[in-house]
Amino acid sequence: MLKKTVFAGFGGQGVLMMGYLYAVAAMREGKEVTYLPSYGAEMRGGTANCTIAVSDEEIFSPVASSPDHAVILNNPSLIKFESALTRGGLIVLNSSLVDRKTSRDDITVYRVPANELAKKHFNDDRSVNIIMLGGFIAATKMTSIESIVKALHEIFKGKKSDIMAINEKSLTLGAELVIKGA
Amino acid sequence: MLMRGSHVIAESAIRAGCRFYAGYPITPQNELTEYMAGAMAKVSDATFIQAESEIAAINMVLGAAMTGARAMTSSSSPGLSLKQEGISFLAASELPAVIINTMRGGPGLGNIAPAQGDYFQATKGGGHGDYHSIVLAPASGQEQADLTVKAFECADRYRSPVIILIDGMMGQMMEPVILPEPIDPRSLPPKSYILNGASQRPSRFIKSLILDTRDMEEHNWKLQRKYESITRDLILHESYLTNDANLVVIAYGTAARIAKGAIKRVREMGLKVGLLRPISLYPFPKGAIVELSRIVKHFLVFEMSTGQMVEDVKLSLEGRSKVHFYGRPGGIISTPDEISKVISSLYYRQNLEEEQ
Numbered sequence: 001m002l003k004k005t006v007f008a009g010f011g012g013q014g015v016l017m018m019g020y021l022y023a024v025a026a027m028r029e030g031k032e033v034t035y036l037p038s039y040g041a042e043m044r045g046g047t048a049n050c051t052i053a054v055s056d057e058e059i060f061s062p063v064a065s066s067p068d069h070a071v072i073l074n075n076p077s078l079i080k081f082e083s084a085l086t087r088g089g090l091i092v093l094n095s096s097l098v099d100r101k102t103s104r105d106d107i108t109v110y111r112v113p114a115n116e117l118a119k120k121h122f123n124d125d126r127s128v129n130i131i132m133l134g135g136f137i138a139a140t141k142m143t144s145i146e147s148i149v150k151a152l153h154e155i156f157k158g159k160k161s162d163i164m165a166i167n168e169k170s171l172t173l174g175a176e177l178v179i180k181g182a
Numbered sequence: 183m184l185m186r187g188s189h190v191i192a193e194s195a196i197r198a199g200c201r202f203y204a205g206y207p208i209t210p211q212n213e214l215t216e217y218m219a220g221a222m223a224k225v226s227d228a229t230f231i232q233a234e235s236e237i238a239a240i241n242m243v244l245g246a247a248m249t250g251a252r253a254m255t256s257s258s259s260p261g262l263s264l265k266q267e268g269i270s271f272l273a274a275s276e277l278p279a280v281i282i283n284t285m286r287g288g289p290g291l292g293n294i295a296p297a298q299g300d301y302f303q304a305t306k307g308g309g310h311g312d313y314h315s316i317v318l319a320p321a322s323g324q325e326q327a328d329l330t331v332k333a334f335e336c337a338d339r340y341r342s343p344v345i346i347l348i349d350g351m352m353g354q355m356m357e358p359v360i361l362p363e364p365i366d367p368r369s370l371p372p373k374s375y376i377l378n379g380a381s382q383r384p385s386r387f388i389k390s391l392i393l394d395t396r397d398m399e400e401h402n403w404k405l406q407r408k409y410e411s412i413t414r415d416l417i418l419h420e421s422y423l424t425n426d427a428n429l430v431v432i433a434y435g436t437a438a439r440i441a442k443g444a445i446k447r448v449r450e451m452g453l454k455v456g457l458l459r460p461i462s463l464y465p466f467p468k469g470a471i472v473e474l475s476r477i478v479k480h481f482l483v484f485e486m487s488t489g490q491m492v493e494d495v496k497l498s499l500e501g502r503s504k505v506h507f508y509g510r511p512g513g514i515i516s517t518p519d520e521i522s523k524v525i526s527s528l529y530y531r532q533n534l535e536e537e538q
Contacts, residue, residue: 020356025186027358033184035356039294041212060443065517108432 003142006081007047009094014129016070016157019050021133024154025147026054034062034150047076054142066119071136073114075100088118092136092163092178110139112178118170120128127170134174145175183361187326188213188353190361191282191346192412194330195254196221196228199367202246202253202278204231204239208261209294209351211284215256236261240268240281247277248388250376252334252367258281258350260291262308269343270309272403274390276375278337280330281315286351287513295513296349296436301490304345305464312402313359314409316344316416317463319434321355325461331362338370340412347463347504349486351436351515412465419467423449424456428534430474432483432495434460436515441484443518448525452504454534455525463491468498475502480532482506484521486514506531 007019016037023035037050051064066086072078073094082102085091090108096115112135114128130152137145154168185193192214195203202306203222205215215232231248233239239255248251255420257265262283272279285300287293302308304317305511316336320326326348333344362485377386392398433441438459445455458474459466471481481503483492492507501507508524510516 020184023356027184033356033358035184036351037349037354039354060439060446061518062351062439063515063517067517 001069002053002059003055003140004050004053005052005069005071005136006049006064006067006141007071008047008077008081011048013048013073014126015048015071015073016050018129018133019052021130021148021151021155022136022143023052023054024151026052027141028150029147031055031141032057032059034059036062047080049077049081067144069136069140071089071132072098073132074098078102090140092132092164093140094132108180110135110178110180112174114174116171117177122166122174127166130170131174134171134176135178136174137171138167138175138178139180145171147159183359184356185323185359186213186354186356187323187348188284189217190323190326190359191256191330191348194327194362195280195334196225197362197364198331198334199370200227200245200252200254200334201225201363201367202251203229203255203393204233204242204246204253205256206233206239206261207238208236210286211256211258211282211353213353214282214284216250219355225531236264237268240265243279243281244268244272244275244277246436247272247279248275248377250373250378252278252280252370253311254280254282256284258284258294259288259297260441261288262300262303266303266309267316270307270311270313271313271390272343273309273313274311274401275388276341276405277343277388278334278341279343280333280337281343283345283347285347285349287511291489292451293513294350296486296515297511297513298349298353298435299488299490299511300347300462301485301487304347305466305494310435313405314464316340316342316412316465317347318344319347319461319463320352321435321438321461321479323359327359327361329461336416338373340408340409341375342412343436349433349436361498377387398429399508409465416462416467417465418461419470420457420459420461421470422457424474424478425456427478428454429480429482429486429525429529429532430456430478430506431482432458432460432471434463434492437484437486440516440518440521444521444525446513447518447522448529451526453529455529460491466494466498468494471495471498472502477498479503480506480528480534482508482525482528484516484524485509486516487511488521
């Protein structure tokens with residue numbers, strides 16, 4: 001089954017890393033994977049996004065004209081990708097920063113107060129992307145949480161163990177505190 | 183391993199024994215140069231140079247090839263225009279080199295989005311004089327790894343420049359890849375023509391200036407015979423669902439992937455459509471197309487340009503079948519949905535359902 005997911009937010013929020021972790025986890029689970037980042041003339045604080053396709057079969061186009069899932073970290077990204085989402089699609093919103101209502105009634109919406117959680121538990125915004133990823137995985141079950149943890153260890157090998165602990169905690173927080181409903 | 187196309191090519195090049203890289207930055211292929219800067223620093227006998235210009239870079243590659251090194255440069259469309267003189271000199275001097283073109287929207291500075299407008303430039307010579315470069319067009323991460331190795335092998339075997347033609351999407355996209363086994367360039371067969379110091383042997387010359395017209399004519403025919411042997415030995419293509427097809431789409435690189443997705447959709451609707459994907463663009467898989475034309479009466483060429491490869495398809499077919507064209511130039515990436523509509527509308531308009 002082919003599923004395409006867009007991860008989108010501000011440059012600096014870690015959306016590309018979020019997508020990369022997910023892609024590596026899916027690959028390690030034996031899936032076909034493509035990862036396509038937006039590239040080119042973007043500025044700091046501008047928008048960043050990447051598209052990850054995961055399938056049991058060969059993936060033809062890595063581009064998603066109508067993605068199945070979107071993980072949205074800020075308002076501009078919601079405006080950009082909401083209308084493109086496929087009918088019956090699924091959105092995971094960072095409710096700390098996204099205050100707009102979705103205008104679609106044919107999609108499922110999940111919310112994670114990612115910035116608030118990050119502030120409360122770590123007094124630091126940097127784990128927002130991992131919290132959101134936890135929420136996305138819990139909402140879609142596209143991979144197991146364990147596979148994401150393995151991917152974290154693979155990608156961040158050599159990092160300090162306390163950083164790894166924050167990442168793992170963030171993942172669990174997102175997975176546990178994701179709320180269904182607009 | 184999940185790896186970006188630009189990095190796959192760079193790493194595969196080093197593993198294939200590339201020990202000289204010179205390049206000048208340009209989007210969307212800077213990741214390749216960046217990777218080379220880091221990775222070649224860790225290889226004791228490798229040289230990385232960020233040159234002062236594209237022209238300098240290709241001429242440094244020419245110099246490195248003269249000394250026998252496996253050498254590479256990379257750029258994107260406008261940069262390739264600047265390199266053409268050097269590529270012509272490489273072809274004339276019969277020197278091996280690998281050149282990566284991550285094509286972008288053109289002409290002029292154009293934009294940085296994926297496009298296929300440099301087909302003519304790559305396959306028809308591009309620089310001045312009677313010559314061709316071997317041109318390979320991968321369509322996946324794995325093929326980028328495999329064809330990079332093949333590019334170095336072909337460059338050495340035929341003493342010819344080899345161009346790998348990709349676009350920003352191939353270069354930026356990450357896919358799972360199995361990298362080639364590294365080789366030691368010192369284990370490669372010695373080259374009889376290189377300039378590596380003339381002690382204990384007569385001196386050698388490598389030059390492209392041949393003032394005597396008869397000698398120049400002979401040199402041209404010699405190159406031509408080489409292109410004939412390349413055309414006999416080197417053609418690569420992929421056929422996808424062509425066995426029972428009434429309509430065959432011809433596309434390469436990124437366009438071929440989109441076409442494949444579209445074909446999968448129209449097959450579900452019961453339309454008998456297949457894909458022929460040239461992997462070597464020069465030499466062009468003429469024979470495979472002619473063979474298909476014995477049954478297939480309609481071909482649809484899809485390119486991310488206003489129509490360049492379509493001319494080679496027409497030349498291959500010499501009027502045997504009808505050739506249709508659909509193109510999206512300027513950096514537009516079509517969706518499989520869009521192409522499946524183009525295919526099905528052509529299919530029904532030509533009444534191919536009736537043909538058996």
